[in-house]
Amino acid sequence: MNNSIWTFANPHNFMRLSGVVAPWAAALAAITLAIGLGWSLFATPPDYQQKETIKIFFIHVPAAMMAVNIYAVMVIASLIGLIRSHPVSHLVAKAAAPIGAAFTLVAIITGALWGQPMWGAWWVWDARLTSVLILLFFYLGYLALWNAIEDPVKAADLASILCLVGSLFAFMSRYAVEFWNTLHQGASLSLDKESHVADVYYAPLLVMILGVYLLFIALLMVGVRTEIRARRLRALRIAQIGQADAALTRTAAAGNPASAQ
Amino acid sequence: MASLKKKRRIRMLAFGGVALAASAAIAGFAFNDSIVFFFPPTELVAKAEAGETGPDRRVRLGGMVAEGSVSKVDGGASVTFEVTDGETTMPVTFAGVLPDLFREGQGVVAEGYYRNATFEAETILAKHDENYMPREIADALKENGTWKPEDGVVE
Numbered sequence: 001m002n003n004s005i006w007t008f009a010n011p012h013n014f015m016r017l018s019g020v021v022a023p024w025a026a027a028l029a030a031i032t033l034a035i036g037l038g039w040s041l042f043a044t045p046p047d048y049q050q051k052e053t054i055k056i057f058f059i060h061v062p063a064a065m066m067a068v069n070i071y072a073v074m075v076i077a078s079l080i081g082l083i084r085s086h087p088v089s090h091l092v093a094k095a096a097a098p099i100g101a102a103f104t105l106v107a108i109i110t111g112a113l114w115g116q117p118m119w120g121a122w123w124v125w126d127a128r129l130t131s132v133l134i135l136l137f138f139y140l141g142y143l144a145l146w147n148a149i150e151d152p153v154k155a156a157d158l159a160s161i162l163c164l165v166g167s168l169f170a171f172m173s174r175y176a177v178e179f180w181n182t183l184h185q186g187a188s189l190s191l192d193k194e195s196h197v198a199d200v201y202y203a204p205l206l207v208m209i210l211g212v213y214l215l216f217i218a219l220l221m222v223g224v225r226t227e228i229r230a231r232r233l234r235a236l237r238i239a240q241i242g243q244a245d246a247a248l249t250r251t252a253a254a255g256n257p258a259s260a261q
Numbered sequence: 262m263a264s265l266k267k268k269r270r271i272r273m274l275a276f277g278g279v280a281l282a283a284s285a286a287i288a289g290f291a292f293n294d295s296i297v298f299f300f301p302p303t304e305l306v307a308k309a310e311a312g313e314t315g316p317d318r319r320v321r322l323g324g325m326v327a328e329g330s331v332s333k334v335d336g337g338a339s340v341t342f343e344v345t346d347g348e349t350t351m352p353v354t355f356a357g358v359l360p361d362l363f364r365e366g367q368g369v370v371a372e373g374y375y376r377n378a379t380f381e382a383e384t385i386l387a388k389h390d391e392n393y394m395p396r397e398i399a400d401a402l403k404e405n406g407t408w409k410p411e412d413g414v415v416e
Contacts, residue, residue, distance in 0.1 A: 048399035049362065049389060057393065083270050119386045120360030126298035164277070168285050179289070180297045181323060183370055188391040198394035 009088050011228050022221035029214035036207035044200055056114040058205055061188070062212040064107035067135060070100030070216060071163075071170035074142075078160035088228070090156035093163060094146055095223030099216055101139035108132060119183060127176035128184035131169050138166030152231070299323030299370045301346035309375055316376040322351065323370045323388065331365055344369060344380070351375075355382040362387035 040058035047054035074093040081089035111129070112122040123129065142159050149155035172179075177186045188196045195202060289296065299321035300308065308314045322344055330343035339356035342365075353371055363369060368388030373381045394402075 045395035045397075047393050048396040049367075050393075054393060079274065082274060083267060118360070118362050118389060120363075120384075121386055124298070124386065127296050161277075164274070165281060168281060180293070181301075182298045183386055183388055185389055185391040188393065196390075196392045198398050200395055200398075201393050 009084075009086055011088055011231075014088055015225060015228060018221040018225055022218055022225070025214050025218035025221065029211055029218050032207060032211035032214055036204055036211045040201075040204035040208060044204060047201075050118055053114060053117055054201065056110050057201070058208050060107060060110040060114060061205060062208045063103045063110060064132070065189075065209065066212050066216060067100060067104035067107050067132065068170050068174050070096050070103060071135065071139070071166065073220075074100065074163050075167045075170070078163040081156060082160050087152075087156070087231070088224070090160065091224050091227040091231070092220065093160065094143075094156075095220055095227055096216075097139055097143050097146075099219050099223070101136060101143070103212070103216075104132065104136045104139060108136065121183075124183050126182040126184055127180045128173070128182045131172035131176050134169045135166065135173050138162070138169055142166070152234075302344055302349040302351040303346055305351070305375055305380075306349055314375065316374060318374070319372065319383075320375060321370055321372045322353070322375070322380050322382075323368070324351075326363070326365050326367055326369050328365050344371065351380055352378070353380040353382050355385055357383075357385070359385055360387040362389055 036058070041055050044054065044058075046052050074096050077089050077093035077096065080086060081093065108129075111132075115124070116122045142162050145159045145162055146155050149158060176182060177184055189205075197205065301324050302322065305314070305320065305322055314320055324344040324346040327343040327345045327350055331340060332342070333340050334354075335356075339354060340359065341352065341354050343350045343352050345351075355371065355373075363385060368390065370386040370388055371380060371382035372384040372386070374383075375381075
């Protein structure tokens with residue numbers, strides 16, 4: 001068991017590893033995003049159809065990609081958490097949720113800013129846009145459920161089930177453009193097709209995608225570390241209250257023997 | 262080895278997953294007509310003939326703006342053009358401001374009413390594809406003949 005990946009599921013080992021990884025990921029994310037943003041916003045030519053609005057593409061696509069992929073991370077973490085009853089796995093899902101929600105919101109806002117000049121509408125209720133909006137609600141509902149339930153074990157289980165149900169909309173967010181006709185265009189980047197994006201746009205886009213992944217790793221590590229510490233604090237508090245209670249009972253018993261019965 | 266409890270949890274989750282996927286698939290097929298954002302001309306004509314949509318029902322028509330079909334009428338206040346899906350071509354009338362990306366050979370979604378074999382649009386949305394390239398590459402592709410017609414026209 002010592003060499004298996006599960007050793008990092010041990011909170012102590014996770015804290016040690018993430019303490020090293022988080023600052024490096026954060027520094028690399030800052031560098032990569034600075035290069036990516038500078039390159040994509042200032043050093044790319046206008047598109048043959050869309051002129052300068054192509055710049056929105058470099059933020060919209062990575063954000064939308066993370067909106068779906070972070071949800072996939074949450075689904076996997078929730079599944080492992082449910083099956084193995086593993087607290088750190090649940091905490092990974094919990095810490096990923098606000099990051100995913102933020103990327104989803106960025107994707108929706110940049111999409112609106114892009115849709116207005118190109119399509120002629122800020123928002124339309126097509127299958128792609130609607131499923132992304134529902135995905136945002138699942139992120140928020142998931143976080144609300146965690147906060148609504150006092151007992152962390154129960155909260156983890158119920159929130160995980162909600163997360164698994166939402167996987168449907170994460171899946172739809174990704175594939176709606178292929179199942180139904182939508183106003184939103186099809187996927188520009190996919191593994192099984194030739195690229196639809198000219199190299200001058202493709203290279204800075206890849207840098208941006210790498211940047212958002214690094215940013216996600218850094219934020220996730222910090223988030224999970226915070227959650228683990230909050231858990232420890234809670235355990236300490238409970239232990240303290242337990243001790244104080246025991247002490248109180250002892251003094252009461254010593255002062256008035258009748259009350260100890 | 263996996264304990265009995267763990268096996269039971271895996272079985273429950275697998276069952277739940279299958280149930281969720283099945284219900285989603287059924288809902289997807291059942292509501293297909295409301296989930297699609299627009300109908301191509303061929304489908305819209307078929308629906309009108311089958312009585313599934315009437316002249317007073319607001320619908321969306323989607324397709325390509327036919328080459329050479331756009332013309333201004335009423336001194337430029339309104340515009341007529343044809344939307345095609347390669348099979349059927351439907352005439353469209355519209356009074357209002359067209360989006361920037363509206364041009365012949367490009368995708369379009371019109372929202373309005375299908376009456377007397379004409380589509381009376383109230384809103385026009387431009388639909389673009391998933392291809393992005395700078396102008397020079399678009400010009401070069403056209404010159405060496407590798408331009409795909411579905412990529413549209415360079416103005």
